[in-house]
Amino acid sequence: MSASTTIKNPGLLKLDLTIRGMKISRDALATPEISRTLRLSQEIGAALELDIVLPENVMVNIPIRECLAEDRPYTLTEKDGRFFIIGGDAKTEVWVAPLAGFYEKKTSTGVSMAKIGRTYAGYLAISPTPVCEFIFQELACRYCDLEAKKGRAWSVEEVVETVEAAVAEGVAEYICLNVGYTDSPDGGIALLEPYIKAIKHRFDLLVCVQAQPPTSDEWIDATYAMGIDSIAYNLEAYDPDVFEGIAPGKMRLIGRDRYFEALKYAAKIFPSGAVVSNLIVGLESIASTLKGIDMLAALGVIPTLPVYRLATDSEETMGRVEAMAPVFLHLQNALKRNKLSPTWISHFNLALNAIDGHYFGGEAPLGQRWQKVLKSKHGGRIAHSISNVRRRLRVRPADDEVG
Amino acid sequence: MNRSKTARVKVDARPLSIVVLSRSARIFAFVAIALLFWAIVSWPTPKGLTPTGQKALAIFVVSLILWVSQLLPLAITSLFAIVALPMMGVMDKAKAYSLFGNEAVFFIMGAFILAAAMVKSGLSSRVALFFLKRFGGGAKQLILGLLLVPAFMAFWMPEHAVAAMLFPITLEIIHSLELRPGQSAFAKSVFLAAAYGAIVGGVATFLGGARNPLAIAILRQTTGQSIGFLEWMVAVVPTVLILLAIAYFLILYFFKSEITDISRASAVLEARIKELGKPKLEERLIGLIMLIAIVCWITIGKTVGLANIAITAVVLMFVFKLVTWKDIEDYVNWGVILMYGGAIALGYGVASTNVAAWVAKSTVLSWSLTPLMLMTIIVALSIFLTEGISNVAVVAILLPLGISAAGSFGIDPKVMTLAVAVPSGLAYMLPMGTPANAIAFSSGFIKVKDMVKIGFILNVSSIIVFIVIAKVYWPLLGLKF
Numbered sequence: 022m023s024a025s026t027t028i029k030n031p032g033l034l035k036l037d038l039t040i041r042g043m044k045i046s047r048d049a050l051a052t053p054e055i056s057r058t059l060r061l062s063q064e065i066g067a068a069l070e071l072d073i074v075l076p077e078n079v080m081v082n083i084p085i086r087e088c089l090a091e092d093r094p095y096t097l098t099e100k101d102g103r104f105f106i107i108g109g110d111a112k113t114e115v116w117v118a119p120l121a122g123f124y125e126k127k128t129s130t131g132v133s134m135a136k137i138g139r140t141y142a143g144y145l146a147i148s149p150t151p152v153c154e155f156i157f158q159e160l161a162c163r164y165c166d167l168e169a170k171k172g173r174a175w176s177v178e179e180v181v182e183t184v185e186a187a188v189a190e191g192v193a194e195y196i197c198l199n200v201g202y203t204d205s206p207d208g209g210i211a212l213l214e215p216y217i218k219a220i221k222h223r224f225d226l227l228v229c230v231q232a233q234p235p236t237s238d239e240w241i242d243a244t245y246a247m248g249i250d251s252i253a254y255n256l257e258a259y260d261p262d263v264f265e266g267i268a269p270g271k272m273r274l275i276g277r278d279r280y281f282e283a284l285k286y287a288a289k290i291f292p293s294g295a296v297v298s299n300l301i302v303g304l305e306s307i308a309s310t311l312k313g314i315d316m317l318a319a320l321g322v323i324p325t326l327p328v329y330r331l332a333t334d335s336e337e338t339m340g341r342v343e344a345m346a347p348v349f350l351h352l353q354n355a356l357k358r359n360k361l362s363p364t365w366i367s368h369f370n371l372a373l374n375a376i377d378g379h380y381f382g383g384e385a386p387l388g389q390r391w392q393k394v395l396k397s398k399h400g401g402r403i404a405h406s407i408s409n410v411r412r413r414l415r416v417r418p419a420d421d422e423v424g
Numbered sequence: 425m426n427r428s429k430t431a432r433v434k435v436d437a438r439p440l441s442i443v444v445l446s447r448s449a450r451i452f453a454f455v456a457i458a459l460l461f462w463a464i465v466s467w468p469t470p471k472g473l474t475p476t477g478q479k480a481l482a483i484f485v486v487s488l489i490l491w492v493s494q495l496l497p498l499a500i501t502s503l504f505a506i507v508a509l510p511m512m513g514v515m516d517k518a519k520a521y522s523l524f525g526n527e528a529v530f531f532i533m534g535a536f537i538l539a540a541a542m543v544k545s546g547l548s549s550r551v552a553l554f555f556l557k558r559f560g561g562g563a564k565q566l567i568l569g570l571l572l573v574p575a576f577m578a579f580w581m582p583e584h585a586v587a588a589m590l591f592p593i594t595l596e597i598i599h600s601l602e603l604r605p606g607q608s609a610f611a612k613s614v615f616l617a618a619a620y621g622a623i624v625g626g627v628a629t630f631l632g633g634a635r636n637p638l639a640i641a642i643l644r645q646t647t648g649q650s651i652g653f654l655e656w657m658v659a660v661v662p663t664v665l666i667l668l669a670i671a672y673f674l675i676l677y678f679f680k681s682e683i684t685d686i687s688r689a690s691a692v693l694e695a696r697i698k699e700l701g702k703p704k705l706e707e708r709l710i711g712l713i714m715l716i717a718i719v720c721w722i723t724i725g726k727t728v729g730l731a732n733i734a735i736t737a738v739v740l741m742f743v744f745k746l747v748t749w750k751d752i753e754d755y756v757n758w759g760v761i762l763m764y765g766g767a768i769a770l771g772y773g774v775a776s777t778n779v780a781a782w783v784a785k786s787t788v789l790s791w792s793l794t795p796l797m798l799m800t801i802i803v804a805l806s807i808f809l810t811e812g813i814s815n816v817a818v819v820a821i822l823l824p825l826g827i828s829a830a831g832s833f834g835i836d837p838k839v840m841t842l843a844v845a846v847p848s849g850l851a852y853m854l855p856m857g858t859p860a861n862a863i864a865f866s867s868g869f870i871k872v873k874d875m876v877k878i879g880f881i882l883n884v885s886s887i888i889v890f891i892v893i894a895k896v897y898w899p900l901l902g903l904k905f
Contacts, residue, residue, distance in 0.1 A: 239434075246433040289437040414443050419432035 024094045024108025027342060031079040032349070032380020034106070034113070037342045038073075038081050039328040040303065043095035043106065052099050054117045058085050061124055065135045072118035072142050073097070073106075079380075080142045118142065123186035128179045137175050137183040138193075144229075145184065145193035149216050150174035152209070153201025155270025162257070163267040164301075174212075177219045184220055194401050196220055199231045202270065208235040210244050221248040225405045229295075231255060233275055234283030239419075241283060245290050246416040250408045252287050253325075255299040256280050259313025263305040281320065288321030292411060294362045296322045302345050303329030311351050318355040323363055326352060350381040453495055461486050465512075472785065477777035479512040484774050487766075491817035498814055499759035502766020509773045523772055524765035527731040528641030532634040533761050534734025538714060539581040539631075540755035541747045546700060547707040547714075548589050552577060553697050556593070560690035563610060563681040570594065570617040571672055575625030575664065579657075580718065583626030583633055583849075587860035590618050593696065595867060597689040603869070609679040611869040616679070616878065619864035620671045620852060626860075627849040628664045629657055630721075630730060634760060635815045637730070639845035641768050642823045646775040647837045653725040659901055660846055663893045667850075670885050678878050706746045713737050713746075760816065767820035780828035788829050795833045795905050799843055799894065802826050803887050806847040811857045811883075818848040835905040839894060842903075850886050853879030 027033040049055055055071065062069045068084045075081060095108045097115070105112045124135035138147045151172060155161050175183075187193035198216060203209040210232050217228055229251035235241060244252060257271075258264045265272040271280070280298070287296045300313045310326075317324045326348065356363060436443050464482035469475050483505060490501040506524060510517035542548040552573055559569025570590075577586045594614050603611040626632030630640070630653055644650050651659075703711075717737040721730055741747050774780045788798055802822065809818045823844045830840040851857030853876050855865035864870055894905065 239432075242433055242435045245435050290435045411440070414440070414447055415436045416433050417436055419434045 025111035026109075028095075028106065028108040028111045028113050030380055031075040031077045033342060033346065034075055034108075035079050035081045035380075036328060036345060036349075037108075038083060038095060038106075039330060040342060040345070041095070042083060042093045042330065043097055044091060044093040046096055046098040049097045049099040049104065052104075052117075054119050055085075058120050061120065061135060065133050067136070069120065069124070069135070070139070070141070073104075074116040074118060074142075075106075076113055076115075082141055121187065121192045122190050123183065123192070126186050128182045130176070130179055132175070132179055134183045134186055137179060138187060140187055140192045143192070144195040144197050145187045146197045146199065147175075147180055147183065147216075148199040148201075149177075149180050150200065150212055152203060152212065153270075154204045154274065155202050155268075158270065158274070160270030160273060162270060164257075177215050180216050181219050181223060184224060184226070188224055188226070193226065196224075196226050196228045197231065198228065202233040202274065204274070206236045207240045207243070208233045208275070210235060210240060210247075214247050217247050217249060225402050227251070227401070227405055227408060229253065233271065234279050236279075238283070238286045241287050241290055242416075244287075245412065248412070250292075251295040251297065252291055253297045253299065254280055254284055254287070256284075256313065256317070257299055257301050258305045258309075259300060259316065260305040260309040263309070267301075267304060281316070284317065284322045285320045290415075292408070293321065293360075294323055297325050298322050299327055300324050301329050302326045302348055307344055307348060310348055314348070314352050314355050318352075318359045318361060321359065321361065323356065323361055324352060346381045353379070353381075450495065453493070457486055457489055457495075460489075470782070473779070473782045474777065476514055477779045477782065480509070480514045480773045480777040480779045481783075483508045483512060483514065484770060484779060487770055488821050491821065492813050494813075497759060498817060499762035499766070502763045502770075505766040505770040505773075509769060514773050514777060515769075520769050520773075523645070523769040526641050526645070526765065526768045527729060528637040528768065529731075529761055529764050531630065531637045531731035531734050532764055533756065534731060534738050535631050535634065535637075536582065536756040536761075537738045537747075537752050538717065538734065538741070539585045540752050541710050541741050542581060542714065543585060543589055543755065544747060544751045545704070545707045545710050547703075547710050548577065548581065548585070549593070549696075550700050550703065550707065552586075552590055552593065553693055553700070557690070557693050557697065560686065560693060563683055563686055564676065566597075566686050566689060567613050567617045567675060567681075568672060570614055571621040571668055571675075574618050574621035575628075575668055578622045578625030578632040579628045580631050580714070582631070583622040584859035584863075586622040586625070587619060587863045590622070591863050591867075593693075594618050596692050596696070597686075598867070598869065600688040600692045601683060601686065603683075605868045606871075608682065608869065610681040610683050611867075612874055613675045613679040613681065615864040615867045615870055616875070617671075617675055619860040620675070620882070621668070622860040623850060623852065623858055624664055624667045624671060627846045628660050629653065633815065633849045634764065635819045635848055636845050638764050638767060638816060639819050639823055639841050641764075642771040642819070643827065643837060643841045645768060645772045646780075646824060646827050649837055650726070651838050651841065653721040653730060654723075655901075656842075657722075659842060659898060659903060662897060663846065663889055666889050666893070667882070667886055670889070671882060674878050674881060674885075678874075706744075709744055710741065710746050713740050763816055767816065771820060771824045774824045775828065780824040783825055784829035784832065793833075795835050796891070796895070798829060798833050799835065799839075799905055800887065800891055802840065802843050803847045803890050806844050807850055807883050807886060810848045810851045811853050811879075815848040815851065815858070819845055822848075830905075833905075836903055839898065839903050839905045843890070843894065847886065847890060850883070851879075852882040852886075 024037070027037045045055060050059070058069050058071060062085055070082045070084050073081050073083065095106050097117075098105050098107055104115050104117050106115050121140045124133070126134045128134060128137070138145045140146075151174065153161070153165070156165070184193060184196060198213050200209045200213050203212065205211070210230070213230060213232070220226065220228060227250040228248060230244070230249045231253040232244075234254045235244070256264065257268050261277055264277055284296060284298055298317055300310055300317070302310055314324045328345065461482050464485060465479055467478070469478050473481065487501055487505045490496050490504070491498060496504070506520050509515050509520045555573045555576070556569050559565045559573075574586045574590055598611045598614060601610070605611070627636070630636045636656070640651055714737070717733055720728065720733045725733060788801070793801070806818055806822055809822070823841065826840045826844050827837045830837050851861065855862045855872065855875065861875065865872070865875065894903075898904070
């Protein structure tokens with residue numbers, strides 16, 4: 022499928038941009054939005070991302086460093102203060118979201134807040150601690166970003182200050198915490214508990230967590246009780262061989278079956294649609310990804326589908342946009358079949374998800390009305406309150422009789 | 425971070441509608457109780473009952489439901505009773521609150537503080553080990569020791585404190601013998617013996633369970649009569665001895681020991697004694713004060729007052745700096761003390777407004793029972809009710825009614841007091857019946873069905889023994905029915 026064709030469909034464009042990336046023209050590079058992103062990336066020594074809003078408010082997120090390569094099918098240009106993406110002989114107007122202001126701020130301990138938290142169109146992602154047993158045992162996941170964050174853990178106060186700054190700026194509607202694996206029954210979630218408690222104590226925000234499954238389901242109960250609103254145990258690939266290849270630590274120290282068990286149990290504990298798992302599209306055969314989607318959806322889990330980004334446009338991959346597009350339609354149908362709403366994961370714009378399914382031939386986006394409510398100021402508060410009431414009703418001391 | 429720092433929780437994953445309903449059950453229950461209260465108060469006053477009595481009846485019924493259901497902590501229900509009595513005009517508020525200052529309440533508080541001192545100083549453990557060591561000859565002897573030692577100790581301190589103090593020792597004995605849960609009959613007999621010993625011993629004096637002084641307080645408030653420390657012991661100890669013997673043979677019969685050599689258990693006891701070292705000065709002094717208090721309770725308790733002796737002993741312990749207030753604060757169950765104040769006030773309210781007499785007349789008095797039948801019913805009710813609800817609640821509910829009925833049947837109110845108070849302390853069947861059972865059950869070696877099986881036979885045996893003793897032995901003491 023040519024770039025001039027995909028550019029007409031925001032979903033296809035998002036997918037193709039994610040897979041193949043784009044370059045930035047000289048005039049666009051000179052704009053304050055992009056030059057600031059580049060400068061700050063150099064200052065903090067890590068790649069920041071550009072949040073680009075495509076037509077119909079479709080968000081796409083592209084690491085700035087990847088935009089510096091020449092070998093890309095799309096170009097971001099700027100004319101008279103307006104941005105365009107050009108592909109082949111077609112172009113479409115887009116909006117480049119300005120970099121969050123809090124990235125330029127520092128915590129009271131002098132740490133750049135851009136190092137602590139990254140915002141992606143409404144959600145703030147934080148990895149409070151670089152601890153991960155996989156890295157320690159040289160079994161790190163292939164696309165792990167924790168490994169790059171060698172250094173100390175951020176203190177609870179540093180994290181809270183960053184969240185406060187992001188909230189004050191209006192760029193954090195959700196908080197997404199990421200934690201590595203620890204060789205303990207909780208699998209690492211206990212490390213997050215003080216951060217979660219502090220965030221929940223100070224702010225009316227929904228908190229989602231990406232972690233590894235604990236060894237016992239008792240810890241999944243504890244995870245929910247801590248105040249976490251949505252949990253992700255990321256499988257990354259359904260095919261066992263691919264799974265082991267990209268996540269050897271997950272395979273050897275936790276086991277693929279435990280992922281399914283934990284996801285199934287978590288789906289009973291968390292609200293419907295609040296348990297998610299990544300399947301990276303493009304790493305394994307499309308047929309295998311489809312099987313994975315069906316399996317996860319049948320367990321009550323929402324699959325989110327990050328797309329494997331090509332390092333160069335000539336790199337071989339399992340599929341290009343033509344092959345991948347049906348995956349998102351399949352995802353939408355699988356969720357419908359299992360009566361799962363993707364409302365809770367509408368903020369995961371890094372990945373394509375069922376919300377985008379209608380761009381690939383599906384019906385109207387699922388849960389669109391609820392997404393609008395959730396994104397509104399009062400809607401967010403209402404969602405937070407409903408989530409808290411649900412937790413108050415369901416969580417009981419372990420020695421309480423249920424039933 | 426370890427698991428202990430994270431609260432142990434579970435998530436109720438049933439459909440939300442069911443969770444909401446089950447969580448709302450409590451609210452519905454309170455609304456229903458409030459409606460019942462309103463219905464009793466607004467119903468046309470029945471014959472034989474005054475409007476004030478009707479209000480007292482409403483408070484009694486609501487308190488009874490709350491004590492039995494434990495929708496509120498026992499102490500809070502008692503506070504409700506104290507407040508409701510003057511608010512509904514059943515009695516003057518000064519009177520209601522003054523009943524909280526009853527001698528029994530202070531006796532219970534003193535007894536708790538003395539027990540706390542014994543436990544904190546290690547004196548109670550030393551006494552237990554000293555006697556237990558003498559029963560180390562064989563498996564059967566050890567079981568006998570584990571029955572008799574806590575029984576004797578529960579004469580002088582609350583049975584739950586005895587059970588809690590002995591538990592680590594029994595656990596260590598079982599571990600030294602390498603016995604496994606679910607497989608060892610001997611382990612079951614060890615834990616049951618310790619629990620039943622404490623339970624049975626706890627009814628022998630006023631010190632073993634605070635329900636006994638509560639019963640005396642209700643007796644005094646409603647009839648002006650009382651039972652002395654020694655008088656109680658003389659009446660109850662034979663029952664205790666017979667029940668201990670029955671418990672011993674039942675334990676041996678149901679749980680035939682698979683081991684004969686208990687030398688390792690004896691070694692554990694020996695090691696624990698060595699660990700304690702020589703008795704410390706504070707232990708000796710606490711022991712001396714306790715001994716003097718016991719002698720005083722027996723000899724001059726009636727004239728000086730049980731509470732006065734208890735509180736004086738407590739003051740002496742603080743004079744000699746044998747305990748600190750922090751020790752006492754941590755140990756004393758202040759909630760139980762509040763509970764007793766309310767129960768006494770309610771008992772008085774129910775008696776002074778003739779509610780108890782009216783209830784008795786409407787129920788047992790209309791059934792053409794003989795005194796023996798009435799006694800048997802009361803004893804059986806008390807013993808089976810206490811399996812499910814607090815023994816204090818049993819006394820608070822049954823005794824005012826029992827005393828009222830006793831007069832019409834020619835039963836000495838003292839006999840009725842013993843018939844309610846003693847069986848209310850004898851819960852053998854269920855882990856929740858009494859703390860001693862719960863502690864034994866927590867070992868993991870005993871199953872509920874073990875307890876129910878032997879406990880039911882002990883319940884029935886206790887009813888029979890109690891009635892026979894009351895009929896045959898008590899008349900010799902001047903207690904007739």
